[in-house]
Amino acid sequence: MANITPYSSPHYFIYLLLLLLPIIIGLWFGKRFRAYDFFATVVILITAFFGGNMTQGISLLCYVLYEMLLVFIFLSYRKKHNNFWVFTMFVLLAIVPLVFVKLDPLLKNQTISLFGFMGISYLTFKSVEIIMEIRDGVIKKITPYEFGRFLLFFPTITSGPIDRFKRFQKDVDKVPSRDEYVELLHSGVNKLMKGLLYKFIIGYFFGTLLLPKVQILAMSYRYQAPLGLSWWVLAYMYVYSMYLFFDFAGYSLFAVAISNFMGIKTPMNFDAPFKAKNIKDFWNRWHKTLSFWFRDFIYMRLMFTIIKHKWIKNRVTIANVGYVALFLIMGFWHGETWYYIVYGIFHAIAMITNDAWLRYKKKHRESIPSNKFTHAFAVFLTFNIVCFSFLIFSGFLNTLWFS
């Protein structure tokens, strides 16, 4: 039997809800059955990772043990010492498996990625968060059981949203009251239904029905104009953007809905991103748990370090360096191809330009109009800039130009 990707088909939900039923009934009566939670997690992990030749499952287990080892060594070290370089080394060790997985496609003989399994990025984000917060002193104690439960929480295991340890712990350690739980069920059902609409109807329409047709048309006109550009490339840009949003937002809604059924308030990932009025606003609405993770654990820390060591004086320059670093890392994280890197650089430039514009606007407040129409224009412009960045991200330009 092959691996079953969570939430990939409507049938999956029938089995998943049957598996969840005892948990739901338990929570209804104010009980958490720890043993059953463990059993359900094992069932999901087996279906998702141990199908076929089991390589993914074994990788997952090795990976979790490895990260667990790092976290607990660091925890005991931190109780007595707090050296910056030791901390840096632990963070680097924690991301080594992910780096190998990401470098793999670059190599001809794919051998170095011992830890190739679906969702490794998201588990790495969680592990790094724990190490960083141990250093900050925010996390003072954590048991192996708690660590495993947080890392392997199955509704979010393959693609997020990325929860935070302390927040997760607060939910999982208590049982919601009857009224709270009814509210959670309500929210869960709504999100599940909305997710089904997003992923299996709208996402299917754009991704499975429309996208291949538009791609064929765009490819068929590639010899007719410089750079292979045609109106169909533009159509591809919008269709792909819609597909990307509805597919991923649908998936994220499932993850939050299933979490809610289990009494966990996993944070939302999307907040009407196409209503954003500028690019900064967009990143506060798109794949939020990822951008907040990058903000808190990369951007802010880099800012802080630069200021503390007085490497750069100018505040604007500091922010801009931060943007470039942040989005380059995000680009490399997506994969080692030119279009992911360009996507990162593009967003860094967009953020820098946006900041510059906001400063200019602040200075000339009285001479720049601000009304319904300028707002509508801002939303329109942001939407198109974002869609263009997704065209880069899609890799279609690579196919168009180099295949």
Added chain:
Amino acid sequence: MKKKLWMIFGPVIVAIAALLILLWAPINFKTVTPQKVQQAATSLDVRVLKGESVKNAAEKENYIPIIGSSELSRMDPFHPSSMAQKYHWKNKPFLQGNPGTASLTQAMNVGGMTNLKGNKAVFIISPQWFTKSGVPSDAFKYFLSPLQLTGFILNSSTGDKAMNKYIANRMLDLGVDKGPIENDALKRISEGKQITDFQRFYIKNFARSSLQSQDNLFGSISMNDHENQINKAASQLPDKYDYKDLNKLATKLAAKHSSDNDMQIGNSFYKKELKKRIVRYKNAHRHVTYTHSPEYNDFQAVLYMFAQNKTEVMFVIQPVNPHWVKYTGMPMSSITNFDTKIKYQLKSQGFNNIVDLSHVKNPNYIAEDTIHMGWRGWLMLDHHLKGFYKDKKANPKNTQYKMDSYFLTDTWANNTDFSNNK
């Protein structure tokens, strides 16, 4: 609390109930109207090919299917659909085939047309299907209809055993995967066993009945529409049917539409597909042969399906643009040998109505572009179709087929010295 729970789960329960009714209740949603059938006849929509309800409705009206592949979309004025409209043929063509459909897809398609029984059909064979590796797995899987698959599985207890075994085996080899129960059933058929009672029960009452409802509900809404294209094509034809005049017109129009190259390839096709890359094809086909191919076995499966339905079939061997053959350096013997082999397979089993357009006296403008018939090619075919389309019913004298399972074997697929070696 009860009310609160009902407000949360009530809508979901109602929605699930509605879905169950829509998919499984024994209600026949009549959405196929004569207008829909007319549109479907030239629509070439994949859903028409993969569905059953529209085609079976068409079989009850005055349509005779033309089964083929990409050539069907070459809708110039001499396309059979255009001719049939202009000259008021008693029966109209119903087009079934897309770029990428080959014998096995059409075997499943024909198998699903239960109302074809005792009627006529036209089948256009492309030599290019008969490559060494046969139909690409992706193309077959794309056109495989889950509905027709369930039909095939359920009928496997009655049809010819050798054919059922062959098709099931071939589908598994091509990587068909439409659910665990369907896969197991295919496996049993491929081993020559009957499917189990449970498999029959599940596939008949759950899988197939839902797929049928879906076909009825969604099989013919917002289909591709080529009716305007056909109307426009037909309007270019003279009112009076005269073969000689039409032949002149076809030559004239084709010359006009292929003015930017000297290979009689349509301008738009040339500009889009060839202009910048044409040198790549120079002498590229010097070693192409069409005589060793698993496609011969797939083609035999189609013949079985026709024989099972007692369908009277006119087979058409599609021409290739002779200028293109010359440019790509393909030896003429490739086509000749293919011709001999395929005709042997047809005639030795009693399929005697063959229109061979691969060897005609004057092949000028016989193709629309490189390998797809058009212009004079269509006109020559129309000349044969005109008589064939006078009557929709098969003549029982012409459907006395003598099927031979030898044509399902590897030996046949790779045989070139066949006439006396059996």
